[in-house]
Amino acid sequence: MKIKFLLITLIFLISLNIASAGIELSEKNSQNQIQEGGSATFDLIVKNEDRRERDIFITFPYSSNWRVNVNPYLLRIPSKSIKEARVEIFSLNKDNLGTFDLILNIKSRDEVIKKDYVYKITVLPFTGDEVLAQLVLPERIDPRVGGDLKVKLENIRNEDFEDLEVIVESEDIFSEKRFLDLKIGEVTLEEFDLSFSENAEPRRYTVDVEVKRGNKVIGRDSSSFILAGFTDVVEKTSTEESLFTRRIVISKVNGGTEPKQEKITYETSNFKKYFTIFSRVPDDVREGEDGIIHEWNFILDSGGVFRVEIFTDYINIFWSFVIVILVIVFITQMKKKRVMITKRVLSVNKDKEGISGMKVLLHIKNRSRRPIQDIKVTDLLPMLIGTSPHSFGTLHPNLVKKTSIGNTRLTWNIGELHGGEERIISYVAKSRLSIIGKLILPSAVVSYKRGSRVIKSRSGKLTLLTAIKEEMS
Structure with missing residues (x-):
């Protein structure tokens, strides 16, 4: 139990x-x-x-x-x-x-x-892209150098693709197509070179990529880039020169697509500035280290040209200089004494006590090519020295006169001298007392008329010493 x-x-x-x-x-x-x-x-x-x-x-x-x-x-x-x-x-x-x-x-x-x-x-049924397409491209492209465009393709289906058509287009500036195979899960990167014509407009452009299997589009992507504007400013300088003139042309040309703030500078010396003119008035003029700086500021549009012509002219100053020279020559010639006189002592008589006499020579010459009339020669003998009627050579003085201070003034009226003609006047002067030490003979003077003016020319003074040293000044 x-x-x-x-x-x-x-x-x-x-x-x-x-x-x-x-x-x-x-x-x-x-x-x-x-x-x-x-x-x-x-x-x-x-x-x-x-x-x-x-x-x-x-x-x-x-x-x-x-x-x-x-x-x-x-x-x-x-x-x-x-x-x-x-x-x-x-x-x-x-x-x-x-x-x-x-x-x-x-x-x-x-x-x-x-x-x-x-x-x-x-x-x-599958309704999306079977190939994952991704565009990779820079945000901005310089049309002068172009750019690289990349397309990343990935097969996201569980089957292999053969003969896929890849089309890349960018409006009306670029278009290219390729054919390729893609296995299951395969990822590939296709690269395209973008190049542009000179007339391509700077702006934002859209790029589209499509992957086709037959007539069916199984992948696509879209992106954009900016075709950047650029500036390409070139400065040119040309120079034309002659003996007295110089012409300089400075120009700037914008071969780019974008406007650009530009400037042109030109420096002149402080002397040269007075003879230089410009085709355009400078916007700024200031002093530089070596002279005066002239500056033009401007905006240079695409395809624009800015030109400054600089003209330096020395012709006016040359002719002004020539005229000044001619005037100086003319004035010099006008002031130039056509009749010259020189005075010298040919011999000195002396005794035991000093100088007792001397022979004086006056040389008169018409240096011009024209005859000169009314020529008068005046010589002055110091006190204690005199002459006698037999003291003179061929030319006797027209007037012998004592001055108020005791000097003797001798005057010859030569009359006329032709161009280049010379006259010699000689005389013997005697001292009343023998002179010891230094004796100074005053200058001889020749005078003549030029128009209403009386022109005078003087010889140098003569200094005689007891040692009979002659000195001409």
């Missing part, structure tokens, strides 16, 4: 344990629709209703049409606890279109618990 009771108790406990064993399955974050060749994910929630800890395995039977990843595929769940597993589903067949029931197998390690979880998924 006791054995029977124990057997009944054991059977009761086993049945109670079996009745209480079990798990509850649910899902969250479900994604029940995917596109052809796409994937879906959801979280599988497993609740252990058993009274003890359970190791639960989650698997999916092999299929050539589907791949299912479960992470983690083994859940160790304490009693009355919940664990989650991330399930990823991939469609491997492009013909997988429609609604499908995917069955996950869930069982405990001891296989006491076995369950199937059905996940319903709908596969829609």
Whole structure:
């Protein structure tokens, strides 16, 4: 009877344990629709209703049409606890279109618990890009040097592509196409050289890339860049010179596409500035280290030319200089004494006490080419020195006169001298007393008329010493 009771108790406990064993399955974050060749994910929630800890395995039977990843595929769940597993589903067949029931197998390690979880998924025809295209290009491009355009292509489908047509266009300034193959998951980078004509307008341009499989566009992208304006200013200087003139042309030409603030500077010396003129009035004139700086400021538009002509003329100053020279020569000639007179002592008589007499020579000459009339010669002898009627050579003075201070004035009226003609006057002067020391003989004077003016020319003074030293001044 006791054995029977124990057997009944054991059977009761086993049945109670079996009745209480079990798990509850649910899902969250479900994604029940995917596109052809796409994937879906959801979280599988497993609740252990058993009274003890359970190791639960989650698997999916092999299929050539589907791949299912479960992470983690083994859940160790304490009693009355919940664990989650991330399930990823991939469609491997492009013909997988429609609604499908995917069955996950869930069982405990001891296989006491076995369950199937059905996940319903709908596969829609693929409508997006099958090739991911991405344009890579600079923001600004200088049209003079061009630029590099790159297209990154990635096959995001589960099939290989052959003879794909890649077309890159940028409005009416650039167009190029290529053909290539892309394997599953392959990423490639295609490079294109952008070049532009000289007439390309600086502005923003749109670039489009299309990837075609037959007539179907399976990838595309669009971007833009700025065809930058630029300035290309060239300065040119040309010079033309003659004996007395110089012409300089300074020009600046903007061969670029953008206007630019420019300036032209030219420096002249302080002397040269008086003889230089400009085709344009300078905007600024200031003193520099070596002279005067002239500056023109301007905005040079695309294709614009700014020109400054600088003309330096020395002809006027040359002729002015010639005229001044001629005037000076004329005045000099007018002031030049045409009749000259020189005076010298030919011999000196002396005795024991000093100078007692001398012979004086006056030389008169007409240096011009024209005759000169009314020529008068005057010589002056100092006090104590005189002459006698026998003291003169061929020319005797017309007048001999004592001055108020005792000097003797001798005057000869020569009359006329032809051009280049000379006259010599000589006389002997005697001293009343012997002169000791220094004796000064005054200058002789020749006078004549030029028009209404009386022109006088003087000889140098003579100094006689007791030592009979002659000195002409």
